[in-house]
Amino acid sequence: MKKFLLYIVLILGAVAFAYPFVWMMLASFKPELEIGGLTLLPSSWTLDSYRLVFESIPIVRAFLNSLIVVVAVTGSVLLFSSMIAYALSKLNWRGRETVFNTILFTMMVPGMVMLIPLYTLVVRFGWTDSLVGLIVPFLMNATAVLILRQSFLTIPGDILEAARIDGCGELRILFTIIWPLSIPAIVTAGIIVFIGNWNEVLWPIMVIRKEEWMTMPQMVALFSVGGGSFGKLGPQLAAAFMLGLPIIALFLFFQRYFISSMASSGLKG
Amino acid sequence: MSTIAGNLAPGHRKNRIPRRRTAGRRIGYLFSAPYLIHLAIFFGYPLIFAFVLVFHRWDIVTPMEFIGLKNVIRLFQDDLFFRAILNTGLFLAIHIPLQILVALFFAELLNTKLKGRNFFRSIYFLPVVVSGVVVAILFQQLFAFETGYVNSLISAIGGKRIPWLVSPKWAMPSIALMATWKNVGFYIILFLTGLQNIPESMYEVAHLEGASTWQRWRYVTLPLLNPMMVTVVVLSTIGGFSLFIEPYVLTGGGPMHSTLSALLYIYNQAFYFNHMGYAAALGLFFALIIFVVVFVQRRFVEEDVY
Numbered sequence: 001m002k003k004f005l006l007y008i009v010l011i012l013g014a015v016a017f018a019y020p021f022v023w024m025m026l027a028s029f030k031p032e033l034e035i036g037g038l039t040l041l042p043s044s045w046t047l048d049s050y051r052l053v054f055e056s057i058p059i060v061r062a063f064l065n066s067l068i069v070v071v072a073v074t075g076s077v078l079l080f081s082s083m084i085a086y087a088l089s090k091l092n093w094r095g096r097e098t099v100f101n102t103i104l105f106t107m108m109v110p111g112m113v114m115l116i117p118l119y120t121l122v123v124r125f126g127w128t129d130s131l132v133g134l135i136v137p138f139l140m141n142a143t144a145v146l147i148l149r150q151s152f153l154t155i156p157g158d159i160l161e162a163a164r165i166d167g168c169g170e171l172r173i174l175f176t177i178i179w180p181l182s183i184p185a186i187v188t189a190g191i192i193v194f195i196g197n198w199n200e201v202l203w204p205i206m207v208i209r210k211e212e213w214m215t216m217p218q219m220v221a222l223f224s225v226g227g228g229s230f231g232k233l234g235p236q237l238a239a240a241f242m243l244g245l246p247i248i249a250l251f252l253f254f255q256r257y258f259i260s261s262m263a264s265s266g267l268k269g
Numbered sequence: 270m271s272t273i274a275g276n277l278a279p280g281h282r283k284n285r286i287p288r289r290r291t292a293g294r295r296i297g298y299l300f301s302a303p304y305l306i307h308l309a310i311f312f313g314y315p316l317i318f319a320f321v322l323v324f325h326r327w328d329i330v331t332p333m334e335f336i337g338l339k340n341v342i343r344l345f346q347d348d349l350f351f352r353a354i355l356n357t358g359l360f361l362a363i364h365i366p367l368q369i370l371v372a373l374f375f376a377e378l379l380n381t382k383l384k385g386r387n388f389f390r391s392i393y394f395l396p397v398v399v400s401g402v403v404v405a406i407l408f409q410q411l412f413a414f415e416t417g418y419v420n421s422l423i424s425a426i427g428g429k430r431i432p433w434l435v436s437p438k439w440a441m442p443s444i445a446l447m448a449t450w451k452n453v454g455f456y457i458i459l460f461l462t463g464l465q466n467i468p469e470s471m472y473e474v475a476h477l478e479g480a481s482t483w484q485r486w487r488y489v490t491l492p493l494l495n496p497m498m499v500t501v502v503v504l505s506t507i508g509g510f511s512l513f514i515e516p517y518v519l520t521g522g523g524p525m526h527s528t529l530s531a532l533l534y535i536y537n538q539a540f541y542f543n544h545m546g547y548a549a550a551l552g553l554f555f556a557l558i559i560f561v562v563v564f565v566q567r568r569f570v571e572e573d574v575y
Contacts, residue, residue, distance in 0.1 A: 252391075
């Protein structure tokens with residue numbers, strides 16, 4: 001009986017969290033006039049909302065822009081963060097502690113302090129209205145360094161020493177010995193950077209004005225706010241659904257990794 | 270034994286460490302260089318420049334003009350600055366307690382042996398990974414006054430429609446409600462981790478001493494969960510100050526500035542009025558407020574439980 005009640009409550013909770021997404025998905029296929037109603041299923045399925053989205057904004061272009069930015073940032077973060085994480089965990093050099101403490105300090109400064117000066121810097125470099133302005137400031141990431149360093153510390157030094165005696169270079173040690181032993185940490189860092197960057201919207205709104213360089217969250221937000229959707233509900237939901245779908249699909253495949261990575265990033269912050 | 274080890278160790282070091290040190294040093298600098306150069310340009314310089322900007326008037330197009338402390342003085346006379354602080358305070362006052370209650374509730378439920386635990390955990394986590402833009406557009410329609418799903422439901426069961434996003438009284442609470450819905454899955458996981466770290470033996474001892482269920486919860490669970498509680502409060506606070514896309518999409522900061530958030534105000538000053546100096550000053554002062562609030566919270570929350 002007690003178990004039964006427990007399940008009822010848990011299922012009610014699941015409905016509260018999942019139902020709005022299900023509603024959004026189904027409503028995006030409804031005729032515009034039906035969206036305000038209480039029925040869940042469309043009386044007749046229509047692609048009108050999606051047609052209007054594709055006709056009024058270059059959403060495919062925005063998707064590709066987002067993809068380019070996210071892949072470039074995630075790739076760079078993993079490469080350079082593991083290099084410095086390796087130096088911080090497995091090599092002895094003067095200033096190591098200072099560098100590590102500096103990185104910890106950068107994590108404590110709230111983003112809103114940096115926002116405006118960083119923007120003026122990007123303007124000065126002439127990077128507004130270009131993907132460069134969305135990528136370059138985020139090529140490095142302190143959270144990733146912490147996660148990777150923590151994982152690298154657990155690898156015994158003997159293995160590395162043996163590889164060195166065999167004449168293995170440091171870059172090769174990093175990529176052929178350390179990386180295969182740190183896959184969970186790399187996936188964790190990768191997911192955090194990927195999600196954070198994919199969902200980032202304030203920075204693109206600041207840096208990008210031309211439609212052709214907009215990222216997907218930015219374009220969908222402006223489509224809803226800026227009147228591009230002519231106040232129609234269906235197209236807004238359709239655009240939002242297309243924005244959410246890639247992440248939801250990724251999440252369903254890698255949910256275990258997602259949950260543990262986000263939780264660990266929170267605990268570190 | 271210790272003397273032998275003590276004699277051996279120095280000789281050992283003499284042979285091996287110096288060679289490794291020099292190699293390690295060179296590679297250490299080399300491997301850190303890209304990160305540190307990037308950090309100097311995209312963190313160090315902006316951080317210093319933030320303090321320069323505070324003393325200047327600058328629209329980014331014409332040359333900077335030194336105005337001394339005018340930005341700071343203006344800040345203390347700016348009703349909207351205080352309004353944004355009050356709004357954030359209201360947001361946090363609703364969001365944090367609600368979030369802790371809901372997260373603790375579901376974490377406790379999930380901290381039992383049951384089938385499908387991972388399934389529920391994932392469903393609760395779903396809104397966390399989805400973009401804030403999606404959630405904002407979704408709730409804009411769910412919370413719409415005439416056609417919104419929530420109000421339709423309320424009036425279908427005979428209730429009175431609630432002016433969720435259109436009344437200055439309701440708008441911020443609505444956004445706090447929405448933010449709780451979006452983030453709570455994350456905090457469920459944090460509390461669940463905390464609960465699972467409490468050793469079973471603690472409960473057994475409490476049980477032997479004749480503690481009631483409530484007493485066990487109050488004197489075992491809650492104190493041992495305290496570090497997690499601090500984390501949750503601090504993270505929610507920082508999250509509250511970085512509120513941007515929800516009011517940007519849902520209300521534009523209105524009605525009557527009731528949802529103007531700290532970040533939205535900085536954004537408006539920089540991009541509607543081109544006041545880069547004043548926007549930078551706002552950023553620094555909001556950050557200062559975050560530090561103070563978090564400091565006070567830590568003291569309060571940590572002392573309160575122990």
